[in-house]
Amino acid sequence: MPGRTWELCLLLLLELGLRSQEALPPPCESEIYCHGELLHQVQMAKLYQDDKEFVDMPLSVAPEQVLQTFTELSRGHNHSIPREQLQAFVQEHFQAKGQELQPWTPVDWKDRYDSGHGTRESPFQPSCLPERCGACFSSPRFLQKISDGKLRAWAGQLHQLWKKLGKKMKPEVLSHPERFSLIYSDHPFIVPGGRFVEFYYWDSYWVMEGLLLSEMAETVKGMLQNFLDLVKTYGHVPNGGRVYYLQRSQPPLLTLMMDRYLTHTNDTAFLQENIETLALELDFWIKNRTVSVSVGGKNYLLNRYYVPYGGPRPESYSKDAELANTLPEGDREALWAELKAGAESGWDFSSRWLIGGPNPNSLSSIRTSKLVPVDLNAFLCQAEELMSNFYSRLGNESQAMKYRTLREQRLAALNAVLWDEKAGAWFDYDLENKKKNGEFYPSNLTPLWAGCFSDPGVADKALKYLEDSQILTYQYGIPTSLQKTGQQWDFPNAWAPLQDLVIRGLAKAALPRAQEVAFQLAQNWIRTNFDVYSQKSAMYEKYNISNGGQPGGGGEYEVQVSRPGVGWPTSYRELLGSAAHTPSPTPQCAHLHMGQGRS
Numbered sequence: 001m002p003g004r005t006w007e008l009c010l011l012l013l014l015e016l017g018l019r020s021q022e023a024l025p026p027p028c029e030s031e032i033y034c035h036g037e038l039l040h041q042v043q044m045a046k047l048y049q050d051d052k053e054f055v056d057m058p059l060s061v062a063p064e065q066v067l068q069t070f071t072e073l074s075r076g077h078n079h080s081i082p083r084e085q086l087q088a089f090v091q092e093h094f095q096a097k098g099q100e101l102q103p104w105t106p107v108d109w110k111d112r113y114d115s116g117h118g119t120r121e122s123p124f125q126p127s128c129l130p131e132r133c134g135a136c137f138s139s140p141r142f143l144q145k146i147s148d149g150k151l152r153a154w155a156g157q158l159h160q161l162w163k164k165l166g167k168k169m170k171p172e173v174l175s176h177p178e179r180f181s182l183i184y185s186d187h188p189f190i191v192p193g194g195r196f197v198e199f200y201y202w203d204s205y206w207v208m209e210g211l212l213l214s215e216m217a218e219t220v221k222g223m224l225q226n227f228l229d230l231v232k233t234y235g236h237v238p239n240g241g242r243v244y245y246l247q248r249s250q251p252p253l254l255t256l257m258m259d260r261y262l263t264h265t266n267d268t269a270f271l272q273e274n275i276e277t278l279a280l281e282l283d284f285w286i287k288n289r290t291v292s293v294s295v296g297g298k299n300y301l302l303n304r305y306y307v308p309y310g311g312p313r314p315e316s317y318s319k320d321a322e323l324a325n326t327l328p329e330g331d332r333e334a335l336w337a338e339l340k341a342g343a344e345s346g347w348d349f350s351s352r353w354l355i356g357g358p359n360p361n362s363l364s365s366i367r368t369s370k371l372v373p374v375d376l377n378a379f380l381c382q383a384e385e386l387m388s389n390f391y392s393r394l395g396n397e398s399q400a401m402k403y404r405t406l407r408e409q410r411l412a413a414l415n416a417v418l419w420d421e422k423a424g425a426w427f428d429y430d431l432e433n434k435k436k437n438g439e440f441y442p443s444n445l446t447p448l449w450a451g452c453f454s455d456p457g458v459a460d461k462a463l464k465y466l467e468d469s470q471i472l473t474y475q476y477g478i479p480t481s482l483q484k485t486g487q488q489w490d491f492p493n494a495w496a497p498l499q500d501l502v503i504r505g506l507a508k509a510a511l512p513r514a515q516e517v518a519f520q521l522a523q524n525w526i527r528t529n530f531d532v533y534s535q536k537s538a539m540y541e542k543y544n545i546s547n548g549g550q551p552g553g554g555g556e557y558e559v560q561v562s563r564p565g566v567g568w569p570t571s572y573r574e575l576l577g578s579a580a581h582t583p584s585p586t587p588q589c590a591h592l593h594m595g596q597g598r599s
Contacts, residue, residue: 024310024333027340028243032063033181035311037079038070042090043317045083052195052315055244057094059179066093098197100173100180104166104188108218110140140215154530158539159214165190166219167197181242186229187222194541198241199226201250202346206497208257212264220261221270227254228277236284239344244314248307248344251376254281255383258390268393275390279399282383293372293417293429300413302377302429306369307340326364341368345376346497347443350489351481355437356430361485372429374418375443375501381410381452411452423468424461440469440482442498448505459509463517466502476528476549478502478521480542488554492546499525 026035033039033055043051059066073089074081081089140159146152168188173180182198189199190207204227208220227237237254239245255278262271289303310333312320320339324332342348349363352373357365384407391400418426420436425444427436445462447453455461466472471479477494484491499521506518528549533539542552 024308024337026311027245027247027309027314030063030181030243031067032059033242034244034314037074038067039314039317040321041074041079041081041086043312043314044321045081045086046318047083047087047090050195051317051319053097054090054094055181055314055317056097056197056242057090058100058182060093060095061179063178069093100170100182101167101197102170103164104168105163106166106188106190106216106219108216109162109166110215140213142213151526151530154533162190162211162214162216162219165193167191181244183230183238183241183243183246185226185241187226188219189223189226190219192541196240199223200240201227201237202253202497205253205257205260206500208260212260217261217265220257221265221267224254224257224261224270227257228274231277231281231284236281242315247309248340249284250344251346251379252281252285252383253379254278255386255390256379259386271390272394275394278387278390282380282387285380289376291372291431293413293431295416298416300417301409302372302413302417303380304369304372304431305341305344305376307344308337309340310336312336313339313343323364335364335366338366338368339363342366344368345373347489349487350441351439351483351485351487352428352437352441352443352489354485354487355439356433363487367432370430370432371437372417372431373443374414374426374428374441375446377410377414377418378426378446378450378452381407381414381447382450384410385451407452411454414447414452415454424458424465440471440479442478442480442502445505446501448509449501450505451508459506459511459514463506463511463514466517472517472521474545475524476545477525477543479545486554488542488552490554492544493542493552493554494525494528494545495542496525 028034031038039055042054048054070089070093073085077085143152143155143159146155166188167190169182169184173182173184177184185199190204190211191197192200192203192207204223208223211217211220230237231254234246236249237252239248239250258271258274258278261267285303289306290301291304291306293300293302312318312324313336316339320336323339324335327335338353339349342350342353345353345368347353349366351360353366353368353371354360354363356370357367359365384403388400388403388407391397391403414426417429418436420427420438423438426447427438427444428441429436445465448458448462469482474494478499479491480493480495480498481490489495503518503521503525506514506521509515528543528545529539531549532543532551536551540551544550544552
């Protein structure tokens with residue numbers, strides 16, 4: 001209890017510091033990649049269309065030399081270097097983005113076809129018929145279970161992309177880390193593609209699902225080890241693999257990643273080696289992201305996204321600086337901290353974080369840390385249950401009981417604070433206005449996906465909630481919200497991970513009607529992805545479901561296309577398999593996985 005009191009006092013002090021508008025610490029120490037005059041001048045000059053381009057560029061020489069040369073140049077121009085000279089300085093002292101990475105073909109990637117049937121150039125010739133798939137296909141096995149030839153060909157093309165998305169770091173990232181914004185990782189990994197050439201935390205869960213479906217457990221193990229190494233070094237998994245992401249995390253799915261890996265490999269030795277590191281990551285969320293909520297005369301501890309670090313986000317520097325200029329100077333640090341918290345949520349950005357502010361249609365009203373999110377607490381509830389199972393598996397019943405108790409406490413808090421019996425769903429809780437946000441978001445049903453509920457009738461209530469919200473009328477995917485704000489995590493966009501939260505949650509239910517709806521929703525999403533891919537030979541990170549299912553838009557950057565690119569690989573194996581009995585007018589496409597680039 002004294003330890004918990006100290007932690008809550010520390011959080012209170014941080015909160016008071018944020019409210020007092022004092023300067024908050026920068027996201028990292030680098031005066032090139034995270035804060036300082038060099039970063040400010042280059043980003044505000046908008047030398048690149050995307051601010052992320054500059055902060056991803058490696059240095060050509062030591063940072064001290066770069067800073068010294070810049071300081072002299074800046075003083076010579078009264079701290080306002082002309083654009084052409086600034087461009088010349090960057091070209092001389094920085095290398096092109098991506099130079100620190102090299103292509104990598106995963107060692108466990110397997111060819112799809114036996115040499116005796118068809119050719120790799122034309123694998124779906126008439127001799128390779130569905131009834132002969134056992135002879136035509138060698139690996140991975142999921143391809144054998146797709147009876148429709150066109151869908152099977154598409155899945156095979158997506159399987160090929162793993163070879164193009166694999167990356168490993170060059171040795172100089174380890175020997176001279178100060179010259180890179182990239183955080184060194186020992187093991188190769190899969191990147192989302194597009195503008196995102198590093199790994200991302202919560203994206204990687206769905207990447208791993210796709211890899212496991214492709215029977216690539218060794219690649220998954222390497223990526224898992226990278227994340228575990230980050231927890232050992234920093235105490236948590238950063239948002240992504242760059243130093244400017246260090247002080248913010250993302251939805252905590254590391255424990256679930258381990259569970260999925262163990263399900264496929266039964267590698268108990270790997271669990272034994274890393275169980276304490278998994279516990280360390282959950283401790284980060286308890287120590288740094290906990291908030292007390294009082295409801296009905298009782299206090300409950302839940303978690304929120306909260307990043308008390310100042311300055312514009314380096315990868316979106318000019319946009320954050322310009323947005324801050326619309327506010328009084330004393331409000332700018334709080335704005336930047338809330339933007340980082342929004343990025344930590346993975347929903348950057350959404351009306352979820354704007355509702356309740358003075359102008360709920362403007363990003364300047366963002367107030368992420370003032371909300372208790374349903375999905376975050378469902379992820380942690382699931383992680384606590386998995387940790388209890390892990391410790392039981394390893395024979396440590398005292399620790400198993402600890403996490404079982406934590407889950408029970410969180411479940412009680414979810415029921416008391418976030419659950420709405422009348423609506424039949426959970427809702428984010430507004431800490432300042434002391435009420436739930438009743439708007440629709442797929443995240444409202446995350447506890448169903450996470451198995452974090454006690455009411456056996458919850459699936460039936462969730463189904464009625466979807467019907468009452470008219471979500472089942474959308475034929476091309478589940479909308480991210482019903483709010484039109486221009487933000488990318490709002491209507492009319494639909495995102496792959498959010499489809500998974502709803503579809504797999506329903507598919508797990510024992511209710512036949514819920515399984516039927518899950519199957520139809522999965523068919524809708526597969527059809528949208530397949531149709532767009534057929535037209536454009538590309539996968540997109542998000543889709544506009546209001547116009548027949550086309551590439552999405554909104555937000556801070558152009559929609560990311562995968563040529564190649566397959567972040568968010570979403571495996572529908574379990575949910576389609578569980579609903580395989582359901583009649584469907586379209587071909588069965590069980591075990592098909594697909595993906596999009598990340599946010």
